[in-house]
Amino acid sequence: MTSLSVSDAQAYCTALTKKSGSNFYYSFLFLPKQRRAAMYTIYAFCKEVDNAVDEPPAGSNPQDELRRWRTELEAAYRGTPTFPVTVSLASHVKQLSIPRAYFDELIKGVEMDLVVSRYASFQDLSLYCYRVASVVGLICLHIFGPTSARAQDYAVALGMAFQLTNILRDIGTDAAQGRIYLPQDDLQKYGCTEQAILQRQESTELRTLVQFETTRAHEYYAKAQAAFDALPACDQKALTVAEIMRAVYFRILQKIEGPKYRIFGPRARLTTSRRLAVAAGVWLRSRSS
Missing domain, CATH: 1.10.600.10 (Farnesyl Diphosphate Synthase)
Incomplete structure (x- = not known):
């Protein structure tokens, strides 16, 4: 010891x-x-x-x-x-x-x-997202308090949403390390090549692919919202910090969706003051409900 x-x-x-x-x-x-x-x-x-x-x-x-x-x-x-x-x-x-x-x-x-730098399908990528993000959410439930099946659904969906947001935000930095997390079958579907991503070449095809993947991320944020809405009020209040995280990450996703966002430009982020403002807003709403 x-x-x-x-x-x-x-x-x-x-x-x-x-x-x-x-x-x-x-x-x-x-x-x-x-x-x-x-x-x-x-x-x-x-x-x-x-x-x-x-x-x-x-x-x-x-x-x-x-x-x-x-x-x-x-x-x-x-x-x-x-x-x-x-x-x-x-x-x-x-x-x-x-x-x-x-x-x-x-x-x-x-x-x-x-051992993996490419994912053939979203199903393959989902396992990675579950392991590096959703299980962290499941761990956090033990800190926040609620551990019911519905709360676990919330944590898993939110972890998926967070990791998909991370992947979209970090396309450029991951490419610099030779990694492409976007599913290979999605690249093929939208006419994107690995070489274009690795060489950090923005294109209409890549932006369309990113739009598709952001829609997928939105679906997981929506799943998390549905699971949260089904929880009793006491559990919802106990998950306020998770909701703060969700609000911050959702705004990062919105930045990625913005028309002026450059896929290979600076990482999408919120300023410290903006993060604090978002956090305070979620906290106050949770206490007034």
């Missing part, structure tokens, strides 16, 4: 989350202190596992890094973690009864980036 205290481990996770500048960070501020700490830890775990593939330590092998994280995850559930993130994680998963299987799925999803 590491000599690192749980409070020091939590401080590490909190600092990592703040430093990230994530769209999610400002929504976490609306959580009670203990739940906010849990969210910081979950975010830190996701970030460090992702970095094991995207930014591995010098001289290390990403597969070896993921093996280390699998070992540490097992240790966290045994109560013998050694990494700062897993020391903090161990206390939260025990208190919140978060299934280990969700974290196993997340690591499998991140691992897909090592």
Whole structure:
């Protein structure tokens, strides 16, 4: 067992989350202190596992890094973690009864980036989106409170919507790494070539494809809305932070849809002040309903 205290481990996770500048960070501020700490830890775990593939330590092998994280995850559930993130994680998963299987799925999803750089169909892409995004939503339900089947439907749909938004936002940066997440059969349907995307060439065909994929993302936001509307009022209020995330990401999707948006230009984002304004608006509406 590491000599690192749980409070020091939590401080590490909190600092990592703040430093990230994530769209999610400002929504976490609306959580009670203990739940906010849990969210910081979950975010830190996701970030460090992702970095094991995207930014591995010098001289290390990403597969070896993921093996280390699998070992540490097992240790966290045994109560013998050694990494700062897993020391903090161990206390939260025990208190919140978060299934280990969700974290196993997340690591499998991140691992897909090592072996898969193309997806033949949306069905294939859906598995990736589920693993890297929807399961994170399922984890978060244990922090927010509602874990019913309907709440799980909400989390899965919202995770899909978020990841599709990420994919659309990051077409250019992913292409620079040789990755194309847009389904191959959709590229063929709209007459887009891999080479055009990898060479960052905007075209009418690509914009039409992006419009099709944004419509698909809208469908998942709508599925999440339908599941949310079916929840009792107490569960809806408990999911306010998730709704803040949804509002922020939905506005990013709207930017991607804008007529002036350049697919290979700067990433679509909201300013800090805009994110805070969106968050405050959702929070106030949840408290007045």
